[in-house]
Amino acid sequence: MSTWATAPTQEKTLTFVLVGNPNCGKSTLFNALTGMRQKVGNYPGVTVEKKVGEFFSLHGQPMQIIDLPGAYSLSPRSPDEAITRDVLLGRLGDMTRPDRIVCVVDASNLERNLFLVTQILDLGVPTMLALNMIDLAQSKGISIDAAALSQELGIPVVACQAHKKIGVTELRQAMSKERLPHPVRRWRLQPEMEKAVNELSARLAEERGEEPSRLFAEALIILVGEKSGNDSELSPPVRQLAQGLRRELEEQGLDCHEAIVASRYQYAQEVCERVVRTGPVGEEDPSDKLDAVLTHPIWGWTIFLGLMSLMFFAIFTLATYPMDWVDGGFGALANAVKKAMPAGDLRDLITDGVIAGVGGVLVFLPQILILFFFIGLLEDTGYMARAAFIMDRIMSRVGLHGKSFIPLLSSYACAIPGIMATRTIENPKDRLVTILVAPLMSCSARLPVYTLMIATLLPAKTVPALQKAGIMMALYVVGTAIAFFFAWLFKKTIMHSETPVLIMELPPYRRPSLRAVAMQMIHRSKLFVKRAGTVILGLSILLWFLAAYPKIDGADASSQLAQSFAGKAGHAIEPLIKPLGFDWKIGIGLIGSFAAREVFVSTMSVVYNVEATDDTSVPLREAMLQEKWPDGSPVFTPLVCVTLMVFYVLAMQCISTVVVVRRETNSWRWPLFQIAYMTGTAYLACLLVYQGGKMLGL
Amino acid sequence: MKSNALKPKHPLVDLCEARVGSKLRVRDLKSHPAVCQRLREMGFCEFAEIHKVADNGALICQVCGARVALSRSLGKQIIVEPVSAAKA
Numbered sequence: 059m060s061t062w063a064t065a066p067t068q069e070k071t072l073t074f075v076l077v078g079n080p081n082c083g084k085s086t087l088f089n090a091l092t093g094m095r096q097k098v099g100n101y102p103g104v105t106v107e108k109k110v111g112e113f114f115s116l117h118g119q120p121m122q123i124i125d126l127p128g129a130y131s132l133s134p135r136s137p138d139e140a141i142t143r144d145v146l147l148g149r150l151g152d153m154t155r156p157d158r159i160v161c162v163v164d165a166s167n168l169e170r171n172l173f174l175v176t177q178i179l180d181l182g183v184p185t186m187l188a189l190n191m192i193d194l195a196q197s198k199g200i201s202i203d204a205a206a207l208s209q210e211l212g213i214p215v216v217a218c219q220a221h222k223k224i225g226v227t228e229l230r231q232a233m234s235k236e237r238l239p240h241p242v243r244r245w246r247l248q249p250e251m252e253k254a255v256n257e258l259s260a261r262l263a264e265e266r267g268e269e270p271s272r273l274f275a276e277a278l279i280i281l282v283g284e285k286s287g288n289d290s291e292l293s294p295p296v297r298q299l300a301q302g303l304r305r306e307l308e309e310q311g312l313d314c315h316e317a318i319v320a321s322r323y324q325y326a327q328e329v330c331e332r333v334v335r336t337g338p339v340g341e342e343d344p345s346d347k348l349d350a351v352l353t354h355p356i357w358g359w360t361i362f363l364g365l366m367s368l369m370f371f372a373i374f375t376l377a378t379y380p381m382d383w384v385d386g387g388f389g390a391l392a393n394a395v396k397k398a399m400p401a402g403d404l405r406d407l408i409t410d411g412v413i414a415g416v417g418g419v420l421v422f423l424p425q426i427l428i429l430f431f432f433i434g435l436l437e438d439t440g441y442m443a444r445a446a447f448i449m450d451r452i453m454s455r456v457g458l459h460g461k462s463f464i465p466l467l468s469s470y471a472c473a474i475p476g477i478m479a480t481r482t483i484e485n486p487k488d489r490l491v492t493i494l495v496a497p498l499m500s501c502s503a504r505l506p507v508y509t510l511m512i513a514t515l516l517p518a519k520t521v522p523a524l525q526k527a528g529i530m531m532a533l534y535v536v537g538t539a540i541a542f543f544f545a546w547l548f549k550k551t552i553m554h555s556e557t558p559v560l561i562m563e564l565p566p567y568r569r570p571s572l573r574a575v576a577m578q579m580i581h582r583s584k585l586f587v588k589r590a591g592t593v594i595l596g597l598s599i600l601l602w603f604l605a606a607y608p609k610i611d612g613a614d615a616s617s618q619l620a621q622s623f624a625g626k627a628g629h630a631i632e633p634l635i636k637p638l639g640f641d642w643k644i645g646i647g648l649i650g651s652f653a654a655r656e657v658f659v660s661t662m663s664v665v666y667n668v669e670a671t672d673d674t675s676v677p678l679r680e681a682m683l684q685e686k687w688p689d690g691s692p693v694f695t696p697l698v699c700v701t702l703m704v705f706y707v708l709a710m711q712c713i714s715t716v717v718v719v720r721r722e723t724n725s726w727r728w729p730l731f732q733i734a735y736m737t738g739t740a741y742l743a744c745l746l747v748y749q750g751g752k753m754l755g756l
Numbered sequence: 757m758k759s760n761a762l763k764p765k766h767p768l769v770d771l772c773e774a775r776v777g778s779k780l781r782v783r784d785l786k787s788h789p790a791v792c793q794r795l796r797e798m799g800f801c802e803f804a805e806i807h808k809v810a811d812n813g814a815l816i817c818q819v820c821g822a823r824v825a826l827s828r829s830l831g832k833q834i835i836v837e838p839v840s841a842a843k844a
Contacts, residue, residue, distance in 0.1 A: 170820035319796040559830040564823040
């Protein structure tokens with residue numbers, strides 16, 4: 059007896075996997091089962107990471123469950139689907155084959171979902187079916203006889219509505235059963251193919267000493283000649299047999315791929331005919347009416363642009379109120395510490411290093427929360443897939459398809475989730491191009507720098523907020539335009555391939571769950587806060603130390619900074635950045651922000667606070683405006699402010715992104731190329747802007 | 757395999773040419789094998805019935821109860837037979 063049939067015992071924790079098509083409510087069901095907080099999205103492939111949860115059987119035994127990425131088939135087309143296939147076949151690293159499978163299907167779309175179910179059942183692993191979204195099916199006039207479906211497929215079937223937690227206990231009950239039958243394949247191939255697959259699985263069984271029926275799925279994959287992780291491990295006799303059989307079938311004029319899909323669908327259709335009753339279709343599907351407007355060539359664009367403008371408007375106007383509170387809070391805290399503690403290095407470390415550094419970054423949390431709120435809302439309502447559909451026309455001009463838009467939009471918040479979301483892109487070259495340009499979309503870490511530079515550029519009181527928002531918008535547009543330019547350039551040169559075709563499911567619209575959106579906001583902003591509390595806190599302390607030491611006896615604050623470690627480093631790179639109009643103090647900021655962009659703001663706070671001689675520290679903007687070159691001319695002229703903004707739009711300054719790109723592309727080549735092309739472009743663009751501006755007399 | 761009983765009754769067109777709102781039967785897929793495979797898995801098998809919902813730069817079709825967006829370039833490679841005329 060194989061391990062699959064092992065009854066739950068005290069010693070062994072059973073491992074379940076959740077499998078299903080994208081948008082079938084898998085992640086919602088996962089949450090309902092485990093209570094584990096996790097992102098629930100709506101566009102294809104939102105579940106890109108391995109998500110593991112624990113829950114207890116009805117007998118109180120702990121069980122493990124893995125939420126696999128959504129897949130349409132076990133013949134993968136994207137890295138995401140490959141993960142699902144490899145986990146199910148037990149081919150992923152050290153992961154063993156799952157003990158049991160929970161197959162989630164969308165009841166309103168049973169026939170298409172059953173296609174994947176037939177592939178899962180071929181694996182011979184004990185499986186149960188969660189017939190999800192029965193309420194949606196009912197609203198479409200579809201009723202499904204769950205008992206009859208269970209009979210047809212030979213596995214337990216549980217009807218449920220995961221989002222209302224209906225049927226979840228029944229599912230847990232089915233999952234807790236001590237014994238579950240091994241599914242038996244009930245669909246049949248054409249006789250010639252059936253014979254060929256049986257011959258191959260018999261040979262495999264002979265080699266491995268397993269039962270041939272369990273090896274049917276693998277034999278099928280080998281027969282159609284699909285590339286898979288284990289190809290090199292096939293023994294020569296098996297490989298030769300597969301090649302011979304394939305040739306024979308081709309000679310008979312049979313297209314293996316087409317024949318297999320057709321046979322599976324035929325079976326799915328027959329099952330549906332027996333278990334699905336379609337009543338009179340009620341009124342028109344509300345999704346139809348919405349799609350008529352939201353994907354309309356004129357209205358669709360108007361609404362799309364309106365939504366994007368609303369999002370950026372909210373970020374730059376609504377967020378200012380809570381930002382002022384956060385800013386005021388940290389200011390008050392710094393003053394309180396100054397009053398409570400005796401003057402000295404420790405007090406300076408706390409106020410100028412820790413509070414100025416971390417506060418300078420945390421003040422942007424409201425803007426980041428608003429951005430994540432909008433992205434979460436777009437995903438949860440199902441609009442995100444429509445946005446990708448609308449953007450397909452523009453994306454195809456630069457050689458990418460609409461699906462690349464979703465990672466790029468996420469990159470406005472942070473390039474890291476954006477880069478991970480590229481796993482749904484099928485073509486490796488298109489995926490790589492999207493990864494390479496994603497960090498050019500202005501992420502939330504750039505906001506602090508933009509806000510500071512805009513404030514330095516324009517006096518706070520006299521310039522209307524709208525004008526500042528306009529500059530901010532322009533920075534986003536420049537970043538986006540350059541990203542599209544490079545995508546086009548890469549597709550024309552190093553990543554040359556045809557413009558990919560779009561095949562994307564548009565999920566039905568649904569009322570967003572505010573709880574899910576809120577959970578997502580918290581989950582994503584946690585990363586940002588965590589960074590503020592760890593990396594940025596550490597860097598702030600380090601920078602404070604580098605700016606305050608070595609101590610020079612009797613030196614004033616200014617010459618102390620100039621001779622500190624940080625000052626020396628800034629002086630060292632000054633010849634390189636002087637043609638851009640930057641002095642050595644900005645140089646300190648640039649060096650600091652190679653780890654993370656927002657560190658520029660905290661570095662500047664530390665650099666200028668170190669210099670402040672009295673106890674009342676001036677706002678950073680004022681300090682920067684007072685900054686002079688040795689000849690008495692101001693450092694932060696409007697031209698320098700603009701040049702600095704251009705640098706931050708284009709330069710690659712984020713250690714975390716470098717690490718993620720390294721992981722996702724599995725080589726150092728691409729992250730290094732990314733640093734070189736982005737920072738190189740930034741340098742040249744800044745040189746052009748500054749020297750050009752000077753020539754024009756700015 | 758494709759018997760006479762399945763001979764098209766109506767002239768064949770590609771998916772881009774088919775009228776919005778009409779019911780169609782897929783007759784042939786002329787794309788790369790890997791794309792054809794994915795199309796079939798998403799329900800665009802030969803002889804499957806689909807419904808063309810919209811045509812705005814890209815196409816939207818209702819297939820097997822799901823709504824699927826396709827590039828126009830792909831639509832040209834999907835050959836269909838009109839089953840019923842567009843609803844007024």
